[in-house]
Amino acid sequence: MEDQEILAKFRDPATRNVAFNQLVRKYQQKVYWHVRKMVVSHDDADDLTQDVFVKVWNHLENFRQDASLYTWLYRIATNECLSFLQSKRRRFFLPLNDVGAELTAKLEADDSLAGDEVELKLQKAILRLPDKQRLVFNLRYYDEMPYEQMAEVTGTSVGALKASYHHAVKKIEQYVNHQFPND
Amino acid sequence: MPTPFRLDEHPRRPHPPLAPPPDRYFEQLPMRVMQRVQADAPGETARGWLTALSAPVRTALASVVVLGGFAASVLLSPAPAPGTSAAAALAQVPREQMVQYLLASDQRVTLTDLAELPAAATALPTESYLHASDQEVQDLLDAQPTEDAYL
Numbered sequence: 646m647e648d649q650e651i652l653a654k655f656r657d658p659a660t661r662n663v664a665f666n667q668l669v670r671k672y673q674q675k676v677y678w679h680v681r682k683m684v685v686s687h688d689d690a691d692d693l694t695q696d697v698f699v700k701v702w703n704h705l706e707n708f709r710q711d712a713s714l715y716t717w718l719y720r721i722a723t724n725e726c727l728s729f730l731q732s733k734r735r736r737f738f739l740p741l742n743d744v745g746a747e748l749t750a751k752l753e754a755d756d757s758l759a760g761d762e763v764e765l766k767l768q769k770a771i772l773r774l775p776d777k778q779r780l781v782f783n784l785r786y787y788d789e790m791p792y793e794q795m796a797e798v799t800g801t802s803v804g805a806l807k808a809s810y811h812h813a814v815k816k817i818e819q820y821v822n823h824q825f826p827n828d
Numbered sequence: 829m830p831t832p833f834r835l836d837e838h839p840r841r842p843h844p845p846l847a848p849p850p851d852r853y854f855e856q857l858p859m860r861v862m863q864r865v866q867a868d869a870p871g872e873t874a875r876g877w878l879t880a881l882s883a884p885v886r887t888a889l890a891s892v893v894v895l896g897g898f899a900a901s902v903l904l905s906p907a908p909a910p911g912t913s914a915a916a917a918l919a920q921v922p923r924e925q926m927v928q929y930l931l932a933s934d935q936r937v938t939l940t941d942l943a944e945l946p947a948a949a950t951a952l953p954t955e956s957y958l959h960a961s962d963q964e965v966q967d968l969l970d971a972q973p974t975e976d977a978y979l
Contacts, residue, residue, distance in 0.1 A: 662862065669858040677854075678843045687849055698861045699868060761845065763833075768844055786835075787843050814835050821833040 646671070648714040655705055665705075669698055672715070675788075676722050682783045683726040683776070693729055697722045712797050719798045723780060730776050749773075770820040774813055781806055782813040 646667045654664035676697055681690035700721050708717060749772050753765070771779060777799075784790045784798065785806075792803045799806065960968075 665865070666858050666862060669861050673854055673857050677849070677857075681846060682844055685846065687847070691849070691853075694857070695861055695864055699864055702861075702865045703868075763838070764845055767833075767835075767838065771844075786840070818833055818835055 652705070652708070652710070652714070665702060668701070668705075668714075672718050673698075675715075676718060679719060679722050679783070679788070680726055682787065683780065684729060685772070689729070693722070693725050697725050700725075716794055716797045719784075720800075723798055727776055727780070766821050766824070767817065770817040770824075773820060774816060778809050778813050778816075781809045782817075785810045 646664075651664050651668050651671075654660040655668070657664075673694065677690060677694045680693045680697070681687065684690055684693065697718070701718065708714070712720075749769050771782060774782060781795065781799065781801075784795050785792075790798070792806050795801075795806050796803050801809075
């Protein structure tokens with residue numbers, strides 16, 4: 646079902662639930678993985694993904710279609726992730742690096758990376774990036790999102806996003822090379 | 829000499845190699861989201877404007893509501909009339925309980941002390957009462973019905 650059709654059906658109270666169900670089915674994996682890359686843990690990603698869709702339900706009627714539905718969903722998911730990480734840091738009085746360390750510990754507990762040392766080192770380097778820069782890196786590197794769309798999601802200029810991504814890549818390469826010089 | 833790590837030479841993956849979600853997670857997620865949405869629906873309008881306010885504004889609003897409620901309860905409650913509250917409270921005590929209390933206390937009160945002679949007090953002419961003979965007094969007392977004159 647196309648986004649326009651979903652939106653039209655959502656506005657009709659008789660077909661609202663069906664339309665929303667279709668919307669969740671269409672975008673759930675993208676939203677889940679976008680969130681999961683930021684918070685690493687499945688449980689946190691599950692909670693946040695549900696929160697995102699509940700917010701979508703509450704505000705979809707007022708969605709003005711200035712941006713695509715896909716971009717709008719990404720923006721809500723992004724804000725949820727950043728708020729979650731910020732509140733976690735505030736709640737436990739954690740400095741920036743400690744949240745990165747916590748996420749790294751979760752990553753190391755994940756068996757799926759066992760045996761792939763280079764990938765594990767790369768992931769550790771990514772998790773050391775500040776939240777917003779990590780978000781930019783994920784959108785560009787993993788999702789291969791165009792910079793113009795990233796600008797809509799993050800509310801940042803294309804130039805600033807390009808610079809942020811470039812610096813993120815340099816930091817990651819430096820971290821991997823300096824921390825593990827034998828590779 | 830080891831080759832330095834370069835990201836663009838590293839095989840790109842669609843997402844980090846994290847453990848996949850549990851089996852059938854994406855089959856069940858839409859249903860779970862719908863359940864949450866339906867559960868949130870009744871209070872949606874009431875909470876909507878509250879959640880739109882910032883935390884300090886919500887705190888200030890809560891304080892105003894509490895203080896306003898307190899002030900309203902003080903202003904609107906009727907002030908008790910001075911002196912009447914004790915008499916009103918005493919009037920609510922059953923007469924039998926009051927008699928039992930007085931007889932049981934150490935005040936040496938007897939049934940005679942508690943006797944009421946309203947009819948006698950108004951009906952007796954003062955001059956004849958003051959100069960009454962023993963027989964007249966006895967006749968007047970005998971004329972009083974016992975159940976009315978004594979408690």
